[in-house]
Amino acid sequence: MSIEEGREEVREHVVIGQYLLESLNKKKKGEDGNYNWIVSQLKNKNMTSAVMLKWLIIFKKYVTIVDDELIIKSILSFSWYSSPDSVLIDTYINYLLDLTSFHVSFINNVLTSLIKAALLPDHESESVYINIHRAIELQLTTTPKVSDNLLKSIELLSPYKMKSSSFQEVFVRCCLHISRYYSNIFNELLHLVILKMLQIDVEVSVLEHEEETLQFNTDDVAMAEEEKGCLSPRFCFHDNMEDKMADSIDVTMNVLFEFINELSYEGDQLSLDSACSLFQSFIKVFFNQICLTHKSSYVQFLIFKMTSFDKFQNVHSPG
Known part of the structure; x- marks a missing residue:
């Protein structure tokens, strides 16, 4: 870019910036024509990178002033x-940092938009x-006390349990x-x-339970339908959904296994400190999450009691 082109670009930014501020002032007076035009430009899905950068430079310059929600x-x-x-990329990220620094009320919006994109x-x-x-x-390292907001955004955007395995995998990978x-x-x-x-x-x-019950209650019907060559959609739905969910649990489990290996090993050598730290984290989650599931904690503690016996732990003990 030549010096003259650079000057022209600066002049253009100044003109658009003034137009932006005037539009916001007019909106406060009930004159929202120019404001609506700006919003329509910002919502243009076919916006080029050059135009997007131009807008970002302007909004970054006036970040302390522009706090219009829309x-x-x-x-x-x-x-x-x-x-x-x-x-x-750098301009957008820096704009977000400035935005959350000057306008704390937008932290949730910023984090939600980032997590939504990551998922x-x-x-x-x-x-x-x-x-x-x-x-x-x-955002996490520069904006104070933002981690709670991030966790809420992640939980809010967590994919529904019946979503496909690709959504579940991306969610788990994102968190890890x-x-x-x-x-x-x-x-x-x-x-x-x-x-x-x-x-x-x-x-x-x-x-699985519903499928067994359905199979038990409708055995004769299913047999008759199969003889006719038309299996009931009820069976197809349960089979397809069960396969879909089983695939999700397999995929997410494999991701977690990879994560465990990555954190527990340095090259080919087991890092005992890292592995023990990760194990302690799993124990905390186990007590806080798994033991509370379906009020099954008492059954779990019976198992813990048995495995706590010294002789029980020693598999070579004749006792």
Whole structure:
């Protein structure tokens, strides 16, 4: 870019900035024509990276002034993370940091938009996830007391238990990835992962029970339908849903196994300190989450009692 082109760009930013401020002032007086035009431009799904960057530069400049909810939410809906323009990526992330610094009320909106983007299962490039998690990490490390807000956003956006395995996998990977760069909420994130797996696991058991009951009660009907060559949709639904849920639990379990190995080993050597620390985290989640499931804690403690006996622990003991 030449010096003259640079000057022209600055002049353009000044003009648009003044137009923005005038539009916000007119809106307060009930004249919202210009304001509506700005919002429509910000919501344009076909916005180019160049135009998006132009808007971001202007809003970053006036971040202390512009706190209009509709405008902010429109900016938060930008698909910035998939842009190949590193300047745009950096500008957007820095704008978010400024926004949450000057306008604390938008912290939840910012975190929710970032988590929502991170949980999309169809991103084509790994760099997209890197961009999103860089934005999340900077929010966690620079904005005071933001971790509770983040956990609420993650829990709020947790995929429904019957969503496909791709959604469940992305959710688990997202939680575990955040725990790597922000260990302050490691146990809380692990809790959310185990809770998700429990919800799916319990649903599989329910579907299995329903299928057995349905099979028992409608054996004759099913046999007659099969002879006619038309199996009831009820059986197909339960089979398909059960397979779908079982696939989800398998996928998420494999992700967690990978995570355990990654944290417990340094190369080919077991890191006893890391493994013990992770084990303690699992124990906390076990007591806080699993033991409370379906009020089964008493049965669990009977098992703990048996395994606490010294001779029971020694498999070579004749006793």
